Amino acid sequence: MTGPTDRPARSEPRSDQGTGPRRPSGERPDRPYADRGGRPARGDDRGPRGGTDRRGGRPPRPAVDLPRHAAYEAVAAVHRDDAYANLVLPAILRDLGLFGRDAAFATELTYGTLRHLGTLDAILSDAAGRDVQRIDPPVRDALRIGAYQLLHTRVPAHAAVSSTVDLVRSVGPGATGFANAVLREVAGRDADAWVAKLAPPVETDPIGHLAVAYSHPQWIVRAFSEALGGDLGETTRLLIEDNERPPVHLCARPGLADPVELADEVGGVPGAFSPYAVYLGGGAPGDLAALAEGRAHVQDEGSQLVADALAAAPLDGPDGRWLDLCAGPGGKAGLLGALAAQRGARLTAVEVSEHRARLVSQATRGLPVTVVHTDGRTVGAGEKLPEGYFDRVLVDAPCTGLGSLRRRPESRWRRQPSDLPPLTRLQRELLAAALKAVRPGGLVAYVTCSPHTVETHVTVTESARRSGVPVDFVDARPLLPAGMPGLGDGPTVQLWPHRHGTDAMFLAVLRRT
Numbered sequence: 001m002t003g004p005t006d007r008p009a010r011s012e013p014r015s016d017q018g019t020g021p022r023r024p025s026g027e028r029p030d031r032p033y034a035d036r037g038g039r040p041a042r043g044d045d046r047g048p049r050g051g052t053d054r055r056g057g058r059p060p061r062p063a064v065d066l067p068r069h070a071a072y073e074a075v076a077a078v079h080r081d082d083a084y085a086n087l088v089l090p091a092i093l094r095d096l097g098l099f100g101r102d103a104a105f106a107t108e109l110t111y112g113t114l115r116h117l118g119t120l121d122a123i124l125s126d127a128a129g130r131d132v133q134r135i136d137p138p139v140r141d142a143l144r145i146g147a148y149q150l151l152h153t154r155v156p157a158h159a160a161v162s163s164t165v166d167l168v169r170s171v172g173p174g175a176t177g178f179a180n181a182v183l184r185e186v187a188g189r190d191a192d193a194w195v196a197k198l199a200p201p202v203e204t205d206p207i208g209h210l211a212v213a214y215s216h217p218q219w220i221v222r223a224f225s226e227a228l229g230g231d232l233g234e235t236t237r238l239l240i241e242d243n244e245r246p247p248v249h250l251c252a253r254p255g256l257a258d259p260v261e262l263a264d265e266v267g268g269v270p271g272a273f274s275p276y277a278v279y280l281g282g283g284a285p286g287d288l289a290a291l292a293e294g295r296a297h298v299q300d301e302g303s304q305l306v307a308d309a310l311a312a313a314p315l316d317g318p319d320g321r322w323l324d325l326c327a328g329p330g331g332k333a334g335l336l337g338a339l340a341a342q343r344g345a346r347l348t349a350v351e352v353s354e355h356r357a358r359l360v361s362q363a364t365r366g367l368p369v370t371v372v373h374t375d376g377r378t379v380g381a382g383e384k385l386p387e388g389y390f391d392r393v394l395v396d397a398p399c400t401g402l403g404s405l406r407r408r409p410e411s412r413w414r415r416q417p418s419d420l421p422p423l424t425r426l427q428r429e430l431l432a433a434a435l436k437a438v439r440p441g442g443l444v445a446y447v448t449c450s451p452h453t454v455e456t457h458v459t460v461t462e463s464a465r466r467s468g469v470p471v472d473f474v475d476a477r478p479l480l481p482a483g484m485p486g487l488g489d490g491p492t493v494q495l496w497p498h499r500h501g502t503d504a505m506f507l508a509v510l511r512r513t
């Protein structure tokens with residue numbers, strides 16, 4: 001097979017300035033998003049980059065610029081250490097002192113590269129003439145970041161190539177010639193042309209085509225398509241949405257903050273659906289006073305809606321004992337706790353992980369919430385979780401998280417179909433425990449952040465059938481804000497990023513008869 005090799009190119013100039021990261025210049029806000037007016041963005045292309053050295057003549061070789069170095073560190077940590085990008089990247093940005101547009105560029109490179117990984121790898125394999133898995137991991141990650149810049153950003157091609165070769169020089173010095181050749185091959189087509197070359201025809205293999213075109217594993221595309229009734233147009237819109245940067249939503253805690261005032265305070269706008277939602281205008285919530293003071297928390301609007309639906313469902317009889325059976329890290333417990341405070345109720349928040357139980361305690365400080373660190377399946381085994389005791393119960397079950405791929409860029413490649421059997425077993429056991437915990441006439445909301453029908457409809461129907469506890473389905477649609485579109489035929493509700501701008505939360509509400 002022919003193709004570039006990773007032998008060092010003989011013509012490769014030596015490094016004159018070392019290979020560490022280069023601190024951004026004061027003018028970096030101008031770069032590197034656009035090739036404005038045909039002029040290369042500053043710092044990404046300065047002709048003979050960085051001027052000449054004191055020995056005269058030869059331009060000094062620049063080291064890697066900090067945003068790309070940060071992105072490389074984050075992507076490498078995800079692949080090398082199984083790190084989570086949303087946790088590791090902020091630490092890297094902090095360590096490197098990156099903020100503002102440099103931090104935004106590093107974030108774009110990291111998240112974009114991880115989201116598009118499957119298709120980038122297919123392209124790199126083709127361009128390199130060998131399976132990308134056979135490329136040295138550090139060089140492979142640098143190439144992925146370079147290919148992402150070439151195909152999905154407005155960074156000029158020569159800047160994307162030269163900065164990636166700089167990066168390769170610092171992480172795999174013997175492979176600069178190889179990297180240069182591979183990236184030039186990648187740059188020979190745009191993203192659409194690569195898809196046309198590599199994806200199976202949409203007519204004969206629509207799932208395979210969408211998987212390459214929108215960079216999702218095939219089994220996930222198939223699961224989304226099934227959950228959307230086989231509508232490939234909608235499936236495509238969902239896949240596109242999954243590749244977008246998600247907005248940050250705040251939840252203005254009822255009784256503690258007014259969403260309109262909070263929106264003014266943080267420079268956001270009130271949400272479209274949840275009565276508590278505020279959309280942040282941009283950037284990270286950082287040190288917002290409202291968060292520090294417990295008046296609000298960060299929470300996807302869909303999560304707010306499903307928690308609120310449980311609280312809103314009509315209930316006969318007592319209504320003071322609420323239970324959250326899977327509470328960590330405490331987003332829904334924070335909202336339910338604030339609602340419980342307004343209604344004279346008390347929430348018991350159960351979490352099996354000690355660390356996450358601590359997070360729930362922090363998230364619900366000052367609210368009428370009792371945190372119980374135990375396995376939610378132990379209902380009936382002790383005093384803390386008595387049978388037939390609670391009026392409203394939430395089971396926000398552990399799941400594949402396929403509904404929030406926008407927020408966890410690496411997760412689509414990490415998740416496997418083999419994750420489903422153990423998760424669905426746990427989901428059924430937790431729902432069965434919730435049905436035991438609720439009193440006759442009481443309500444159970446089963447929620448997942450996944451639209452996979454095996455985790456949603458199959459789990460709920462199987463669990464309800466096998467539990468031996470008599471239940472009726474409550475139509476969940478009227479429990480969501482009036483006029484909310486796209487809620488389907490009921491009685492369950494599936495929210496979608498492309499329809500509602502929320503994570504793909506599923507909600508089933510059951511009443512114990």
Ligand SMILES: C[S@@+](CC[C@H](N)C(=O)[O-])C[C@H]1O[C@@H](n2cnc3c(N)ncnc32)[C@H](O)[C@@H]1O
Pocket residue numbers: 303325326327328329330331332333350351352353356374375376377396397398399426430
């Ligand atoms: C989807 S998350 C819940 C998110 C949470 N409701 C929120 O809004 O922040 C599922 C949680 O269930 C916890 N969990 C897993 N198995 C459990 C069990 N057997 N009993 C109780 N909690 C469990 C996980 O540790 C995880 O924190």
